[in-house]
Amino acid sequence: xxxxxxxxxxxxxxxxxxxxxxxxxxxxxxxxxxxxxxxxxxxxxxxxxxxxxxx
Numbered sequence: 001x002x003x004x005x006x007x008x009x010x011x012x013x014x015x016x017x018x019x020x021x022x023x024x025x026x027x028x029x030x031x032x033x034x035x036x037x038x039x040x041x042x043x044x045x046x047x048x049x050x051x052x053x054x055x
Contacts, residue, residue: 030037 026035027037
């Protein structure tokens with residue numbers, strides 16, 4: 001029973017490491033294959049009311 005639990009933990013650890021490597025590879029290679037990670041850029045103007053008479 002203990003041997004099986006060790007194998008399960010090892011499998012989960014290997015999957016986590018492979019997932020992390022895959023995520024890093026996608027982040028570096030994604031733009032080469034057409035993935036666009038840049039945020040949409042748009043100017044936003046919003047009026048702000050400042051009350052400087054307090055205090």
